[in-house]
Amino acid sequence: MSDLLPQSDSYDASSIEVLEGLEPVRKRPGMYIGGTDERALHHLVAEVLDNSMDEAVAGHANRIEVELHADYSITIRDNGRGIPIDPHPKFPDKSALEVILCTLHAGGKFSGKAYATSGGLHGVGASVVNALSDKLRVEVARNRELYAQEFSRGIPQGPVAKVGPAPNRRGTTFTFHPDAEIFGALKFRPARLLTMVRSKAYLFSGVEIRWKSAIEDGDTPMEATFHFPGGLADYLNEQLTGNVTYSDKPFAGKVSFQDKFNAPGSVEWAINWTPVRDGFVQSYCNTVPTPEGGTHEQGFWAAVLKGIRAYGELANNKKAAQITREDMAAGGCALVSCFIREPEFVGQTKDRLATTEAARMVEGAVRDHFDNWLAADPKSAGAILDFLVLRAEERLRRRQEKETSRKTATKKLRLPGKLVDCTATNKIGTELFIVEGDSAGGSAKMGRDRKTQALLPLRGKILNVLGAASGKLTTNAEISDLCQAMGVGLGPKFRLDDLRYDRIIIMTDADVDGAHIAALLMTFFYTQMRPMIDAGHLYLACPPLFRLTQGAKRVYALDEAEKERLYAEGLGGKGKIDVSRFKGLGEMDAKDLKETTMDPASRRLIRVSVDDDLPGETSDLVERLMGKKPELRFQYISENARFVEELDV
Ligand SMILES: Nc1ncnc2c1ncn2[C@@H]1O[C@H](COP(=O)(O)OP(=O)(O)OP(=O)(O)O)[C@@H](O)[C@H]1O
Ligand SMILES: [Mg+2]
Ligand SMILES: [Mg+2]
Numbered sequence: 001m002s003d004l005l006p007q008s009d010s011y012d013a014s015s016i017e018v019l020e021g022l023e024p025v026r027k028r029p030g031m032y033i034g035g036t037d038e039r040a041l042h043h044l045v046a047e048v049l050d051n052s053m054d055e056a057v058a059g060h061a062n063r064i065e066v067e068l069h070a071d072y073s074i075t076i077r078d079n080g081r082g083i084p085i086d087p088h089p090k091f092p093d094k095s096a097l098e099v100i101l102c103t104l105h106a107g108g109k110f111s112g113k114a115y116a117t118s119g120g121l122h123g124v125g126a127s128v129v130n131a132l133s134d135k136l137r138v139e140v141a142r143n144r145e146l147y148a149q150e151f152s153r154g155i156p157q158g159p160v161a162k163v164g165p166a167p168n169r170r171g172t173t174f175t176f177h178p179d180a181e182i183f184g185a186l187k188f189r190p191a192r193l194l195t196m197v198r199s200k201a202y203l204f205s206g207v208e209i210r211w212k213s214a215i216e217d218g219d220t221p222m223e224a225t226f227h228f229p230g231g232l233a234d235y236l237n238e239q240l241t242g243n244v245t246y247s248d249k250p251f252a253g254k255v256s257f258q259d260k261f262n263a264p265g266s267v268e269w270a271i272n273w274t275p276v277r278d279g280f281v282q283s284y285c286n287t288v289p290t291p292e293g294g295t296h297e298q299g300f301w302a303a304v305l306k307g308i309r310a311y312g313e314l315a316n317n318k319k320a321a322q323i324t325r326e327d328m329a330a331g332g333c334a335l336v337s338c339f340i341r342e343p344e345f346v347g348q349t350k351d352r353l354a355t356t357e358a359a360r361m362v363e364g365a366v367r368d369h370f371d372n373w374l375a376a377d378p379k380s381a382g383a384i385l386d387f388l389v390l391r392a393e394e395r396l397r398r399r400q401e402k403e404t405s406r407k408t409a410t411k412k413l414r415l416p417g418k419l420v421d422c423t424a425t426n427k428i429g430t431e432l433f434i435v436e437g438d439s440a441g442g443s444a445k446m447g448r449d450r451k452t453q454a455l456l457p458l459r460g461k462i463l464n465v466l467g468a469a470s471g472k473l474t475t476n477a478e479i480s481d482l483c484q485a486m487g488v489g490l491g492p493k494f495r496l497d498d499l500r501y502d503r504i505i506i507m508t509d510a511d512v513d514g515a516h517i518a519a520l521l522m523t524f525f526y527t528q529m530r531p532m533i534d535a536g537h538l539y540l541a542c543p544p545l546f547r548l549t550q551g552a553k554r555v556y557a558l559d560e561a562e563k564e565r566l567y568a569e570g571l572g573g574k575g576k577i578d579v580s581r582f583k584g585l586g587e588m589d590a591k592d593l594k595e596t597t598m599d600p601a602s603r604r605l606i607r608v609s610v611d612d613d614l615p616g617e618t619s620d621l622v623e624r625l626m627g628k629k630p631e632l633r634f635q636y637i638s639e640n641a642r643f644v645e646e647l648d649v
Contacts, residue, residue: 021102021103021154022102022104022127022128022130022131022154024104025104025127025128025131025132025154026131026132026153026154026182029132029182031348032124032128032348033047033128033132033348033349034347034348034349034351036182036183036184036186037186038186038189038192040183041178041183041186041187041188042188042189042192042193042196043349044128044129044132044133044176044178045066045074045076045188045193045196046196046288047125047126047128047129048076048125048126048129048174048176049064049066049076049196049197049200050119050120050125050287050288051120051125051126051172052064052076052077052078052080052172053119053200053203053204053207053287054109054115054118054119054120054286054287055078055080055081055171055172056078056080056204056206056207057115057117057118057204057206057286057287057339058114058115058116058117058118059206060080060081061078061079061080061081061171061207062079062206062207062208063078063079063207063208063209063210064076064077064078064200064207064208064209064210065077065078065209065210065211065212066193066197066209066210066211066212067211067212067213067214068188068190068193068212068213068214068215069214070214070215071177072177072178072187072188072215073135073175073176073177074175074176074177074188074193075173075174075175076173076174076175077171077172077173077174078171078172078173079169079170079171080170080171080172081142081170081171082140082141082142082170082171082172083096083097083100083138083140083172084096084097084142085097085140085142085147085160095149095159095160097138097140097147097149097160098149098156098159098160100123100126100127101126101127101130101136101138101149101151101154101156102127102130102151102154102155102156103127104123104124104127104128105122105123105124106123106127107120107121107122107123107124107126109121109123110123112263112341112342116263116264116341117263117264117265117266117286117339117340117341117343118286119285119286119287119288119343119350121342121343121345122348124348125348126174127154128348129174129176130151130154130176131153131154132153132178132179132182132183133151133152133153133176133177133178133179134152134153134177134178134179134180134181135150135151135152135175135176135177136150136151136152136174136175136176136177137149137150137151137174137175137176138150138151138172138173138174139163139172139173139175140171140172140173141166141169141170141171141172141173142166142170144165144166144167145162145164145165145166146162146163146164146165146166146169147160147161147162147163148160148161148163149161153179153181188215189217190213190215190216190217190220191217191218191220193211193213194211194213194220194221194224197209197211197226198226199235199282199284199289200287201226201227201228202226202228202231202232202234202235203231203232203268203284203287203337204287205227205228205229205230205231207227208225208226208227209225209226209227210223210224210225210226211223211224211225211226231252231254231268231270232252232268232269232270232335232337233249233250233252233270235270235335236250236252236270236271236272236333236334236335237250239333240272240274240333243274243276243277244274244275244276245272245273245274246272246273246274246275246380246383246384246387247272247273247377247380247383247384248380249272250270250271250272251269251270251271251272251369251370251373252268252269252270252271253268253269253366253369254266254267254268254269255267255268255365255366255369257361257364257365259340259341259357259361260357261341263340263341264341265338265339265340265341265361266338266339266365267296267300267336267337267338267339267361267362267365267366268336268337268338269300269334269335269336269337269366270334270335271304271332271333271334271335272332272333273331273332273333273384273387273388274331274333275331275387277331277333278330278331279329279330279331279332279333279334280333280334281293281297281329281332281333281334281335281336282334282335282336283296283297283300283335283336283337283338283353284336284337284338285337285338285339285340285343285345285350285353285355285358286338286339286340286343287337288345288350289350290345290350290351290352290353291351292346292351292352293352293353294345294346294352294353294354294355294358295353295354295355295356295357295358295359295362296336296338296353296355296358296359296362297336297353298359299358299359299360299361299362299363299364299366300334300336300362300363300366301325301328301329302325302359302363303362303363303364303365303366303367303370304328304332304366304370305323305324305325305328306367307367307370307371307374308320308323308328308370308374308384308385308388309321309323310371311371311374311375311381311385312385312389315382315385317385317389319389319392319393320385320388320389322389322392322393322396323388323389323391323392324392324395326395327388327391327392327395328388330391331387331391336362338353338358338361338362340355340357340358340361342355343355343358401493415484415485416456416481416484416485418456418457418481419454419455419456419481419484419485420445420448420454420455420456421454422448422449422450422451422452422453422454423450423451424451424452427499427500427501427502428502429452429502430452430453430454430500430501430502430503431452431453431454431501431502431503431504431505432454432455432456432485432486432500432501432503432504432505433448433453433454433455433456433505433507433541433598434456434458434482434504434505434506434507434521435455435456435457435458435507435508435585436457436458436507436508436509436514436517436585442586443585443586443588443589443590443592443593444507444585444590444593444598445590446590447590447591447593447594447598447599448594448598449598449599453598454485454501456481456482456485458478458481458482458517459478479524485500486499486500486501486504487499487500488500488529488532490528490529491527491528494528494529494530494531494532496531496532496535499532499537501537502537503537503538503539504525504532504537504538504539505539505540505541505605506518506521506522506538506539506540506541507540507541507543507585507597507598508541508543508585509543509582509583509584509585510542510543510544510545510558510559510582511583511584514584514585518540522538522540522608525538525608526610530610533608533609533610534609534610536607536609538607538608539605539606539607539608540605540606540608541597541598541603541605542558542597542603542604542605542606543582543585543588543593543596543597544556544557544558544582544596544597545557545558545559545560545563545581545582546560546562546563546579546580546581546582547579547580547582547592548563548566548567548571548577548578548579549577549578549580550570550571550572550573550574550575550576550577550578551573551574551575552573553571553572553573555571556592556595556596558604563579567579585597
């Protein structure tokens with residue numbers, strides 16, 4: 001087989017490239033910062049800030065400054081130990097600083113010796129920022145001296161050099177400008193940076209962060225200092241200001257623990273419940289935000305869930321056992337921040353924590369405290385429990401509703417007796433013809449494709465739903481037959497998933513009465529099963545009005561105009577052309593009906609759609625369809641292409 005494929009001479013060893021140094025970062029930024037969009041751009045700041053935070057959390061720095069300059073470059077400074085500038089043992093002619101900035105996987109956080117619990121762990125962050133900046137300058141104040149080195153797109157612009165004395169200073173300063181070759185015209189957004197900086201201060205109360213911006217952005221302050229000894233509890237209260245909560249004070253705390261290697265770790269949390277907004281959870285590990293959650297979040301929710309269930313049992317509330325994590329999270333607003341050694345994240349942007357241990361450690365740390373908190377404040381605890389039980393009941397009711405409606409759909413319980421169902425078990429490609437009158441049902445029954453086409457004859461006119469109270473709808477026999485056949489409920493109970501057929505086709509006589517019935521049905525579907533129309537499942541069949549015969553030749557005309565045209569053009573046969581007008585579907589034999597109206601190969605269908613570009617007009621159209629003059633309605637259906645769009649299927 002392979003002989004048949006053209007061989008390419010050019011694919012040999014020379015086509016295998018090895019990217020050196022920081023080239024891979026510039027070639028595939030997505031792998032390192034998750035893309036080249038605004039989020040990725042701001043992630044550069046997060047990498048540098050995280051390094052300073054690591055230094056602070058390790059107890060070596062207590063002040064960080066972040067300054068956005070007018071040219072959209074940014075400076076991040078800490079008063080930590082300063083990145084080492086002495087020659088690196090492995091590369092004697094390079095400083096450790098240069099190795100860190102120009103080599104992937106160079107760092108001091110692999111062993112846990114220089115840092116206990118750090119956000120950094122890959123030895124990649126600083127070098128990635130360097131690779132993606134057209135200008136980057138690092139200053140290190142160490143041993144009373146100030147050193148500096150500059151880079152462009154990852155390449156040193158000279159060796160690290162002493163640039164002066166620094167008698168009262170220590171720490172690291174990064175100033176960089178993102179490369180437009182990578183990020184295009186994207187610029188830092190002060191508001192976004194400020195949010196990041198503030199949350200860091202909340203996450204570690206041992207640090208003071210100073211913010212300064214030369215660029216205005218709404219009411220974002222140009223200068224501010226953040227220091228939050230109250231930690232996450234304050235952070236949560238601030239985020240919930242103005243919202244009613246079930247407890248005056250959030251359930252919050254901070255606990256230290258030891259992991260199985262006896263390494264120190266800790267978790268801090270705050271949670272409160274509110275009925276007025278959706279819940280949220282923001283989690284962090286070693287001050288790195290984990291928007292996709294992970295094991296620390298899992299452990300936290302497990303503790304809270306078990307706690308509330310146990311409390312419910314104690315309070316003799318049997319329904320508390322039904323509460324799930326999903327109910328907990330609805331209306332539950334939570335912050336979770338843990339510090340652990342050697343965390344494992346998914347990806348360099350660290351969106352999710354993967355350390356399995358964290359789940360158990362966090363759960364263990366939070367659980368007892370939650371039990372105590374609930375017991376100490378029965379008023380809040382009772383309110384939260386009631387709220388969660390209500391959520392659980394609501395969820396269960398929704399599920400049961402869905403289950404019963406599916407049962408009618410799939411197990412064909414209580415299908416109406418007059419439904420002539422199709423045999424296909426898969427709903428794709430199936431059609432339900434809603435036909436007018438029993439006689440039409442006869443021809444349609446013989447002309448249908450038994451496998452995919454089902455029939456539901458409707459007797460007489462169904463009531464005018466536009467004026468009907470909804471109570472009347474549910475008790476109307478025709479309508480309940482229709483709903484059962486389709487497998488769906490009315491109005492808010494309608495679920496598109498439950499629809500038993502792919503297409504619902506209204507097939508009525510091509511006369512005024514037929515048009516009236518079609519209009520009634522369309523109005524009914526429009527008001528009660530709108531999603532079905534929006535998803536394109538509702539159709540009108542187009543039975544012909546005339547049959548023209550000339551000898552053995554036989555053609556159909558949909559309307560007067562088509563009849564005239566065909567008559568004038570002739571049928572190509574010999575002799576006189578006979579024209580007969582169908583008075584109704586019942587007049588057509590099975591063959592005629594099949595060929596003209598039902599057989600997908602030769603029929604015409606109109607798909608019913610609602611034109612949303614015409615606000616206000618739809619209901620007006622519905623009124624018109626339902627208006628007093630039936631002729632108008634008929635005209636409308638056959639001619640107006642705005643509400644109904646023609647489609648050959
Ligand atoms: N502000 C700083 N103060 C002291 N040392 C720093 C500072 N910034 C970086 N370093 C040193 O440089 C090393 C490399 O930093 P880099 O951000 O590249 O990797 P990392 O932080 O170890 O891991 P990650 O890739 O997960 O961020 C760090 O491990 C640390 O030893
Ligand atoms: Mg780092
Ligand atoms: Mg590095």
